[in-house]
Amino acid sequence: MVRLKHRYFLAEIIFPDGRRLQRNIKSNDVYFSVREALHAAYGDYGIGVLKSSLMVKYLNKDTHMVIVRAKRDFYRLAQAALTFVKKIGEHDAFLNTLHIGGTIRACQKFLIRHHRQHLPLLYQECDTQEERDNVQLMLLSSCVDMETFSKKTEEKERSLSEIAGESLT
Amino acid sequence: MTGDSEKHSYLRQVDKSPAPYFYIKTSLEYEGRGLETDSLQLKHVIMQSMTEVFGQVGASDTVDVLKLSASGEALLRVPSRSFVKLWGALTLFGKYNGLPCVFRVQQVSSSLMSLSCNSRTWDIPAMS
Numbered sequence: 001m002v003r004l005k006h007r008y009f010l011a012e013i014i015f016p017d018g019r020r021l022q023r024n025i026k027s028n029d030v031y032f033s034v035r036e037a038l039h040a041a042y043g044d045y046g047i048g049v050l051k052s053s054l055m056v057k058y059l060n061k062d063t064h065m066v067i068v069r070a071k072r073d074f075y076r077l078a079q080a081a082l083t084f085v086k087k088i089g090e091h092d093a094f095l096n097t098l099h100i101g102g103t104i105r106a107c108q109k110f111l112i113r114h115h116r117q118h119l120p121l122l123y124q125e126c127d128t129q130e131e132r133d134n135v136q137l138m139l140l141s142s143c144v145d146m147e148t149f150s151k152k153t154e155e156k157e158r159s160l161s162e163i164a165g166e167s168l169t
Numbered sequence: 170m171t172g173d174s175e176k177h178s179y180l181r182q183v184d185k186s187p188a189p190y191f192y193i194k195t196s197l198e199y200e201g202r203g204l205e206t207d208s209l210q211l212k213h214v215i216m217q218s219m220t221e222v223f224g225q226v227g228a229s230d231t232v233d234v235l236k237l238s239a240s241g242e243a244l245l246r247v248p249s250r251s252f253v254k255l256w257g258a259l260t261l262f263g264k265y266n267g268l269p270c271v272f273r274v275q276q277v278s279s280s281l282m283s284l285s286c287n288s289r290t291w292d293i294p295a296m297s
Contacts, residue, residue: 043224044261080226 006053007075009082010099010107013064016092027056029089030066038081046081049074057104063115066095067107075100116142188279191252192235193245194287195259200269208237215245215255218262218272223254230254242275244284 013030015023035054038046053071060066070078082095099110119139126132197206197214206214212234219228230251236244247255259272278284 039224041224041226043220043222043227045223045227 004053005072005102006069007072007078008057008101008104008107009068009070009075009079009097010101010111011066011068011082011095011097013066013088013093014096015064016094023061023089023091025059025061025064025089025091027059027066030059030068031056033085033088034068034078034081034095037084037086038078041081041084042077046074046077050078054078065111067104072102116146188249190246190279191249192278192281192284193247193252193256193259193274194276194284195243195245195272195274196241197243198241198271198273199265200271206237206241206243208234208243211237211243214262214265214270215259217265218258219255222258222261227251227254227258249279 013025015021031054034056035047035051038050038054042049050070053069055069056066057069058065058067068078068082079097079100082097085093085095087093098114099107101107101110119135119142123132123135123139126135197211199205212232215232215234216228219230219232230248232251232255233246234243235246245255256274256277259274262272263269275289276284276287
């Protein structure tokens with residue numbers, strides 16, 4: 001027996017009328033719009049092949065990020081279908097695929113890195129001083145996270161090399 | 170070729186390169202009614218069947234109606250990579266404008282020559 005493997009698409013929902021507006025999207029809306037797009041592009045065959053595995057695993061309403069799952073044998077059909085999405089719920093929207101991963105964990109890792117890289121861009125978009133302060137704080141905290149992370153890895157490497165040195169002598 | 174014995178022999182040609190096209194001989198039958206299709210409508214029906222089963226991507230394959238005889242038999246030409254898809258779509262097609270209909274695939278071949286004669290539809294004058 002072999003495990004059924006999947007591919008996870010990390011995508012951001014882009015609304016042409018600006019992303020600052022709060023919108024009420026449900027993961028079901030995303031699912032149905034992807035399914036519609038799949039049906040339009042690949043017909044009954046595409047639906048039949050992917051319906052069992054197509055699923056929205058994660059939806060962040062604030063950052064408009066989604067993770068969509070598809071069977072690995074036919075993930076290219078799903079990948080193409082994602083680009084053909086034109087409407088989500090009642091909003092005009094399209095999906096920008098950022099990352100394709102084999103696990104949700106890999107997608108989450110990428111998402112964190114992606115957000116960290118895009119914080120400076122957010123800073124540029126700020127209008128008020130309060131927002132600017134907020135973003136600055138977040139930037140700082142993410143840097144602190146990175147510092148502790150690099151420190152930890154350094155320590156780990158050092159201890160590893162020490163152990164190696166001991167075993168050599 | 171030289172010599173008397175080889176003078177009337179046939180030249181056998183074997184083509185081992187991949188077949189660029191496949192040819193399908195088919196006819197569209199409506200339930201209860203005879204065959205009344207023109208080539209334009211037939212092409213439309215074929216495109217519709219492809220879109221239904223394989224979507225817009227599947228329907229982007231080129232299908233040519235080479236010939237439509239008066240008896241309703243149509244000769245289709247399709248690139249060999251989409252041949253199976255077209256055959257499948259024709260088989261699964263069942264309704265056009267609410268009318269139940271069916272594609273009967275008579276013969277299928279990778280070369281046009283072999284479609285020129287079919288033993289199944291061979292009408293022997295002495296037998297009939």
